[in-house]
Amino acid sequence: MSIVVANGLTHRFGRELALDSVDVVLDTGEHMAVLGDNGAGKTTLLRILATALRPTSGQLQIAGLDAFRERRRLRHYVGFVAHAPGFYPALSATENLEFFCVLQGVDRTHVEDALQTVGLTAVAHRRASELSRGMQQRLAIARSILHEPKLLILDEPDASLGADAADLLGRIMHGRSVVLATHDQALANRLCPRTLVLRHGRSLGTATHLRVVR
Amino acid sequence: MNPFRVALAVARKDLVSEWRTREMVPALAQFIVLALLIGNFGFQIDARNAASIAPGILWLALVFAGLVAFGRTFAAEKEQASLEAMLMTPASPVAIFAGKGLAASAMLVVCEAVLLPAISLFFGAPFSAGVVLAVLLATIGMAALGCIFAAIVARVRARELLLPLLTLPLWIPFIVAGGQAVQTAMGLPGSYDQAIGLLIDFDILFVVLTSLAARFVLDE
Numbered sequence: 001m002s003i004v005v006a007n008g009l010t011h012r013f014g015r016e017l018a019l020d021s022v023d024v025v026l027d028t029g030e031h032m033a034v035l036g037d038n039g040a041g042k043t044t045l046l047r048i049l050a051t052a053l054r055p056t057s058g059q060l061q062i063a064g065l066d067a068f069r070e071r072r073r074l075r076h077y078v079g080f081v082a083h084a085p086g087f088y089p090a091l092s093a094t095e096n097l098e099f100f101c102v103l104q105g106v107d108r109t110h111v112e113d114a115l116q117t118v119g120l121t122a123v124a125h126r127r128a129s130e131l132s133r134g135m136q137q138r139l140a141i142a143r144s145i146l147h148e149p150k151l152l153i154l155d156e157p158d159a160s161l162g163a164d165a166a167d168l169l170g171r172i173m174h175g176r177s178v179v180l181a182t183h184d185q186a187l188a189n190r191l192c193p194r195t196l197v198l199r200h201g202r203s204l205g206t207a208t209h210l211r212v213v214r
Numbered sequence: 215m216n217p218f219r220v221a222l223a224v225a226r227k228d229l230v231s232e233w234r235t236r237e238m239v240p241a242l243a244q245f246i247v248l249a250l251l252i253g254n255f256g257f258q259i260d261a262r263n264a265a266s267i268a269p270g271i272l273w274l275a276l277v278f279a280g281l282v283a284f285g286r287t288f289a290a291e292k293e294q295a296s297l298e299a300m301l302m303t304p305a306s307p308v309a310i311f312a313g314k315g316l317a318a319s320a321m322l323v324v325c326e327a328v329l330l331p332a333i334s335l336f337f338g339a340p341f342s343a344g345v346v347l348a349v350l351l352a353t354i355g356m357a358a359l360g361c362i363f364a365a366i367v368a369r370v371r372a373r374e375l376l377l378p379l380l381t382l383p384l385w386i387p388f389i390v391a392g393g394q395a396v397q398t399a400m401g402l403p404g405s406y407d408q409a410i411g412l413l414i415d416f417d418i419l420f421v422v423l424t425s426l427a428a429r430f431v432l433d434e
Binding site: 020050051052071072073075076078080082084086087088089090091099100101102104105137143209 | 215219220223230231234235256294295296297298299300301302303304305308433
């Protein structure tokens with residue numbers, strides 16, 4: 001069964017065409033990578049799939065629901081790691097996650113598990129502003145799994161993560177449906193059986209371990 | 215999900231951040247004292263005209279301090295990309311808006327705690343519970359309007375310019391009713407009860423309207 005079905009997703013920023021009629025189908029439990037150069041439309045596509053951005057045209061269904069009409073209902077379902085970590089610099093890692101637990105409507109006990117999963121237990125008391133870029137990225141990943149979402153949308157989560165990026169991402173992706181945008185083809189091959197290739201906002205088709213099967 | 219819990223969590227987060235960084239309140243308090251100093255040198259104030267001039271200076275200082283306080287509420291969230299993270303949760307945008315408004319109002323109330331005794335000190339204007347009540351009532355409605363416009367302009371580059379242009383015209387009712395209430399509380403003729411009644415009406419009207427608008431402003 002498909003968890004994500006997107007048809008003809010098109011998005012314009014003013015006159016600029018960022019995404020041109022892209023179709024995406026993701027089965028439940030499937031992991032799909034999105035590859036493409038800078039400006040290919042990866043972030044735009046992922047923001048639409050995460051329901052953070054409304055496309056100019058096209059349809060999107062997540063778990064059988066219209067993703068734009070039922071956006072708020074789907075928030076429980078979707079975890080999103082965006083380009084910018086988006087934390088409160090004066091709050092500690094734990095306080096940041098506890099705050100998002102309240103907003104997600106989940107128990108604060110999830111914080112400890114999430115911090116342990118991403119390997120931040122030792123710096124949990126440190127303010128977000130005192131964390132390195134890689135640690136902030138780990139914190140963003142921890143936030144995205146606080147509410148145990150079934151679908152994860154990860155926009156270049158490997159940025160600044162370091163040598164164990166693939167292991168960490170493998171751990172959080174296990175048992176979930178995932179769309180992962182990255183520049184790292186090796187990482188995409190390792191974590192995702194299928195890859196969608198974008199160029200200038202258009203889909204070039206999907207590939208299995210970079211053997212294009214248009 | 216309990217919207218009150220969400221609103222309180224948002225307000226608490228903003229207040230804890232402010233307490234730890236002390237970015238805004240000390241600067242606002244300093245601004246207020248400077249505005250009063252300028253007022254003190256700019257006007258010939260004595261015991262006879264203090265009650266007529268002091269309320270004007272009070273509202274001027276409050277309005278400009280409010281613009282800074284409310285302007286930062288959503289601008290900071292936008293700059294650190296945390297607004298989207300909040301909106302990507304199932305929490306109600308109205309609850310998030312209420313929490314932001316609550317925190318901004320609390321910061322302005324702290325500034326008012328400096329402003330009101332200082333106005334009494336600088337101008338010798340009588341300081342009473344009536345003045346405090348009028349200022350607090352005006353703060354509620356001004357906060358609701360200030361925050362909704364701050365949320366609207368947070369997405370544009372010229373937000374510092376746009377915020378006063380949008381907010382000031384709608385703050386005029388609070389300045390008129392609040393000014394009248396403060397003047398009568400300081401001993402000038404007029405109906406204090408009528409002015410306070412008007413402030414309460416404006417508060418209800420604008421809190422309801424901005425809460426309804428918040429969903430569309432934040433969600434889209």
